[in-house]
């Protein structure tokens with residue numbers, strides 16, 4: 852095994868799972884054998900373990916129920932928008948397609964009026 856092992860093995864190891872807990876799965880034993888001789892993976896396990904310990908000391912913050920209601924409302928609002936508006940996001944106002952259509956109409960009308968004027972004169 853090299854350092855390209857399954858991240859789940861590393862996560863499980865940091866969470867305290869050992870090869871003796873999964874005797875039938877040889878991946879855990881192979882990971883631990885690799886870990887014993889790999890400074891890079893040992894440093895990664897040490898970093899993740901310290902992060903895990905630091906995170907366990909943080910206060911638990913439970914978001915207020917109205918926050919979830921607002922998130923759900925926002926998702927519903929996004930789903931109701933036409934596909935092109937969802938693709939463009941909030942960058943353009945809903946009036947942009949109407950403005951583009953009006954501009955094209957003016958350009959085409961101007962083109963034909965110019966041609967008509969040239970024929971008449």
Ligand SMILES: [Zn+2]
Nearest residue numbers: 853854889892
């Ligand atoms: Zn390694």
